Amino acid sequence: MKIQNALLLSLAVLASSAAAQTTVKINGYGGTDPAVVGDLINKFVKPALAKDKITVVYEPLQGDYNKSLTTLLAAGTAGDVFYLPAETLSGFVATGKVLPLNGVVSTTPYIKSLNTAFTQGGKLYGIAKDFNTLTLVYNKDLFDEAKVAYPSNNDTWTDLQTKLTTLKKNLGNEYYGICLQPNFDRFGAFAYATGWNQFDAKGKTNLADPRFAEAFNFYTGLAKNKVGITPSEVSEGWTGGCLKTGKVAVAIEGGWVVNFLRDNAPNLKFGTALMPKNNKTAKRGNFLYTVGWAINSGTKNKAAATKVLNILTSPAVQQYVLEQGLAIPSRSALQSNAYFKKTDAGAVNSRLVFDGASDGNVKAFTFGPQGADWSKPINDALAAVLSGQKSSADALKKAQQDMNTFQNR
Amino acid sequence: MTVIQAQRRAAASGNDAWLARRRWARAGWLYVFMLVMSFFFLGPFLMGLLSSMKDNPNEYPPKLVIPQLTAQYVSRAYNLGVQGGSNGWNGGLTPGRQVVFEVSVRSPADAPQDAPTVSLFPYQPVSLVAIARQAQAKDYAKLSTVQVSQSGDTKIYRTTVSYPVLTAQTGEVIRAKLTTPDSDVKAQLPGGEIVKVTLDTPAAQEKQYELSETQQVELVKAGENYYLRGPLFERTPMQVDVQRGQTIVNSTLPPSDKQNFDRSFAFRNITPGILGYTFNNYRRAFNETMDPTSGRSLFFSWVLNSFLYAFLRVAAAIVFCSLAGYALARMEFPGKNLIFLGAVLFVQMVPSQVNLVSNYVLLKDLGLLNIWGLWFNGLVAAGGVFLMKQFFEGMPKELEESASIDGAGPFTTFWRVMLPQAGPALIALAITQFQGAWNDFFWPLVLLRQNTDFTLTVGLSSFSQLYGGQGDYGLILAGAILSAIPVIIVFIIFQRYFVDTGSDSAVKG
């Protein structure tokens, strides 16, 4: 790491010119990001660019990031470099304000599926900053008390179901096996495990596919006898909240749940396992959630912005980010990093999130060209079955009808 | 019918006591009704206020008696604050202090008889903006747990948390904040001076690279040198775990979290002080929104912005609305009716969404997407003009006439004669404008783009975006109550006018 730092520094010395002071502004999320990026700027960017007379500032956008970024882009006051969430890629590319990075940045060191997530029309618009995938996060105490083995990385769907049912039986009424969000954001990973595809060649969604039905029946079947419940049944908005209550054994969440649990249930002992494998395909399904670095096409400091982007995605930075437990880096070379061998709950979760990106059927999290409304028929069907209002077959039939209407709009 | 009524009335009139009794009873019922309605209208706020003090505002069933408002626990929180941070209000843990915390554990004969496992854990909630990682008490303080007494199968254990001083030097103790280090650790003294900090013991040197900027520390000044006495901790988070079969029956403070079938208790802060205990969420609203770049609390900035915006709106309304209202009420000129209909009445009926795009684009082009743009956008309220016009129309003409006899120009007349007479109307105007500005949400949401520029309403709504839109109701409720306080104060002072403002215009309008 020190060598790399020195290298960067010497590069910066070589590249130094007598140019006037330029400021590169970065727009990104609020929350924990200002501290993290601020740290990166102080530790890596500033030393490397000091000689170039480039100052870098981070400007977090609070609230709805996409809306705020849109208004800034329209106002021409957006940063030279900004976060670009993969699921809103097409909307921002359409504004013409995102610079294609082909030929500007080398893409080879990054996990392939991540590059795909930022490619549109053959052009690459972002470099993955970090990413997340789904994992099974479980409450160790509940499994211990019920004398049931923890979920493991080799579990199939049936194994998981057996474990959860036994746990529920041993712990009784007050406790539940798993929290199930009635929406595509979590269920989709199970559908992918069966080999089902979100869109066929014509861009249509087939919900009558037996593979889809298999995943649907498994997911909703977990709710039988209250082994699985929806978060609102324990007055929580999401499945991370379910874990916090200490009454639910398993939740399907990504790395973001670690900070939440640390803040809201500091003495909860949790563990992480990979998503279970489908019995037939023996594969896991997963979503890839990723945010990239992009460059503003209207920037006046393109060269400086590119330098900043390259530093922020450099191996040194990614290693630091990983070792500090801040995020999961996008460079495939980091899989053998020492941090991933640590055994504390947070580090284990990070490793499994990282592994999840290249194990099984992993797809970028997206709703397709028509936006978030695409998932509504599926969400409605899940909600109807999980709450016992409809049979699975009826719900699926209705969902397919709604989906057809929606896609023919 | 009327005959019977008359008869009854006659019978009753002989009985004054009967009538008096009825009157009293009616008044009694009326008071009962008013009390019930008061509960209905104030209930949500009181419940919010109460819950904002809880560790978990979502607890079910909701309790009305909470330890945070119980004399016994509040005084213990005060004592623990004194023990840990020598300050019963702010609490915390400072170098050289010892804190004693007791836990009672029942171990029936057939259960393990071991002492509970007590440990400190790192705790630094991630709120709206993350501050740099602060030092954790876990890495500096030492624990020792001993059994102090036993009654039946319940044993009382006393845990002592001690925080040894990191320097061997003695002298004046100074509080300071660490700043950007170079090869040495540097600290900024309260006066602003930046000094080098000497780490004179191995224990201190070990921590050199773990302390981050903005960390509050205590220094010892000995001679010309400043020695690190140790970082200051806002919290002392402690965890107590017992084994299966044992139960924790009592502790100095109630736990903030229970896990593992109530066998694991977490105390997020055992040195809270009263502010850290009863008003923890309020303190968090200020402390955990600290902007790392400026070191200022965002929540505090939002309060200031809201006040600034409200003040600007009120000032503009008092001057411009009364000028316009006066002109419309007392001057004759062509197009007066058109202006009144078009610019006063019509404007009030058209929704602000119509002007959204244009005003946004315009202010964007002018580089005014900030408080000032927000102010210009609603500079002269049509409603205010209407109110002042109504008022001036009701004033006697003699005042102006005598002024113009004195040869005063129209502006002098307005400024010296009319405006001073308009006291009540101006107060009403100021109040409505203050209230409107303080509670305004749409335009601030559209126009304000930096989180340091937000007003309270916009800032507060961003609290509900925490943890991926789940929100942290402790912070939300505390923020909501805090943001309501200024309006309530204004209301209490100017109550009479509040009520009059609305109803007068209603009767006339």
Place this chain on the structure above:
Amino acid sequence: MTTTDPTAKPPSIRPKATRSKQSQTTTTALLFLSPFLITTLVFFFYAFARAIYYSFTDFNLFNTPKLIGIKPYVDVLADPSFRRALANSLIFAIVTTTLQTVFSLLMAVALNNRIRGMAFFRSAWYMPSITSSVVITLIFLWLFQRRGIANYLITQWQAAQPLILAFLGVLIVVQVAQVLWERSRKLPAGWFDPALAAVSALIALVVVFVLNSTGVIGLREVAPYDYQYFADKWISIGGVRVLSIPLLVVIIQNTFTTVPTLMLFFLAGLQSIPGSLYEAADIDGATPYQKLMNVTVPMLRPVTFYVVTVGLIGTMQMFDQVAVIGSAAPQDTLITLAYYVYTNTFKNGAAPVNMASAAAIILALIILSMVFIQRKFFVAPEAN
């Protein structure tokens, strides 16, 4: 200076002086009005005109607008979420305005008494009206969670039902018995005689207490009432989704916040009704209900007009609540026209600003025609 008498001026000069004085007044008036007129011109009329212009173009925040005719209006009318927003806005405006007007009128009538401590109660009740909609919405979101205070109170109500029913039963029986007895003594006791009711309530309270402590009746065991308010739930009439439950919660919230203010309007109106009208009604032997319908309501017509107009204009523009609740409720259940305009102006990337403008114009037209119709049919007969 003080000695100059304007009436002493020679008559020949007067017309000219008046004319110049008139133009001088006009200049002064315009000067006085200028800050108001300029900002209104820039931020209102110019903006209004631009919105109309955008609503006929293909503007998307990032391009140079080009005229494309009425296509944006056609697109908007064909957009299902616009239709939902329109339906939600209309239903919200009509239901809320009706509820808040009726409740505030009834409360004002009940409170039109001069009693000690009235000032305290009035200010206490005013609380919901002075706090911001953002604060109240956040508090309501919290109250109406699945395991929130609202559901908790309903659970308690269900659990206490035996006690409440027993109390009411005893109350009614005792009251009837007392009234009959008083009447047999030729006293003019009404069925709701307050003094007797107080005695009845006390007796009922004692009876319930005794029954409860002897274990005859008691709290029922009920499962926690479990209802999710902010979900995709609808009240349908004939298969058409009319009102969503989340919107119903917002209606309750809005009524809660506005009733106190509107009630004060009505109170002021009530106190300006001459007492002689009621005396005349009393002589005619009118019942309290007849007095309310034949004296109070007609006399309050101007206030009612104001309350309804302000209510309609305000509720049609409902935005804050939807924006604060945001993703906590499914979008269809809460979207209003104002929110539709906002979300379509600021989207992820290029936004259909032309459609947003068209929707805003439609919203403005609806509000204006509502006010116009109201004026025509509600106030005009009175004016004649």
